[in-house]
Amino acid sequence: MCDTCGCNITSGNQHLLKPGGKLSIANNGVSSISVLKNLMSENDQVASHNRDHFDKNNVLAINLMSSPGSGKTALLEKTIQQLKERYRIAVIEGDLETENDADRIRKQGVPAIQITTGSACHLDAHMVHDAVHDLSLKDLDIVFIENVGNLVCPASFDLGQHLNVTLLSVTEGDDKPSKYPVMFRAADIMLLTKTDLLAVLDDFDTKKAEQNLRQLASDAPVIELSSRRGDGLSTWISWLHKQIEEQLTRIKNGKSLKPNIQKEGVQLHSEPSLPHNSLKQNHT
Amino acid sequence: MHELSVCQEIIIQVNEIAFQNQATTIESITLQVGPLSGVEAPLLKQAFPFAAAQTVAENAKLVIEELPVVVKCKLCGSQSTVVPNKLICGQCGDYHTQLVSGDEMLLASVELTRENKLAEVNNV
Secondary structure, rough: OOOOOOOOOOOOOOOHHOOOOOOOOOOOOEEEEEEEOOOHHHHHHHHHHHHHHHHHHHOEEEEEEEEOOOOOOHHHHHHHHHHHOOOOEEEEEEEOOOOOOOOHHHHOOOOOOEEEOOOOOOOOOHHHHHHHHOOOOOOOOOEEEEOOOOOOOOHHHOOOOOOEEEEOOOOOOHHHHHHOOOHHHOOOOEEOOOOHHHHHHHOOOOHHHHHHHHOOOOOOOOOOOOOOOOOOOHHHHHHHHHHHHHHHHHOOOOOOOOOOOOOOOHHHHEEEOOHHHHHHHHHO | OOOHHHHHHHHHHHHHHHOOOHHHHHEEEEEEEHHHHHHOHHHHHHHHHHOOOOOOOOOOOOEEEEOEEEEEEEOOOOEEOOOOOOOOOOOOOOOEEEEEEEEEEEEEEEEEOOOOOOOOOOOO
């Protein structure tokens, strides 16, 4: 996308460029410069760098997002138990405080890096970059990134992952995709967790949760599972196997995959970001 | 929560533009923000003065263009303006749609005063 051929002009912004539009007028001594640059470019640059690291080392990176307490760590424990004989796994854990989750993962016999964000409500590409350097990527097949429990901010930050997994536990309500469209639109797969509790809940309709996801124009698969009882885990594990195979095929063909987040949209409208250095250069 | 870091990114990019254009002052900064971008215009406005303090954009006016959510149906081809949590076709009701507008978080344009004070227009 560039300013040369006009391919950055979309139906959303073309009115600005027409006579009388904001980008066409100039007042006394004041110049108007058209930019159309993505405001996440600094994060996205580092995210691409992280993705290159993963791809070069044949690693599949998966970002798990959900509310706090919807069962991300429990799901990872069960997943590691089922996959660790076949794949070399590591986990990057994001939390505001404590090493609790990383400790739980380490008990499963795989490396875990805990990022404590202080009061930051999401992981960003820089934090993941630092964590990635504490891992020996060449000795790994899968890196799970467990994001900070939050249905808002994590959705806006590309970390360099290949896929987004969004968990929705049945105690949270089947209307969560409608309430948090930015988050659920970013999901490559939605997992309905804690389904063993459905027996005592009369207000969570799994069909409705899926319909609410479809309303976001999402084709992402939906799996119902209970990490505690094991229901649905085999479907999730098969999905993971498929993703690992697809990742290896992509790498063989020199390709990479960006998660559902910003696959279209922003990337369509803005020009590629400035090189990292030139952004920093004149920062006062 | 991350509106301040978005504002810091705005300042980094605006600084670069000011340097390239030998500008002394940034008069105004226009952003385009869609409801699916994850940032809120009122919070950006609140955070902006903190990021802009003691920079070339210190007195700049922050203009935020809030863009509508528009989808194009992959089945019937019609385009409809929709609400952020119902991205389905307004004509046929199918959910196989492509987002045309609504997730933007862009620095759209910058108005600046150059050192030589000459009026100049950059047409696109």
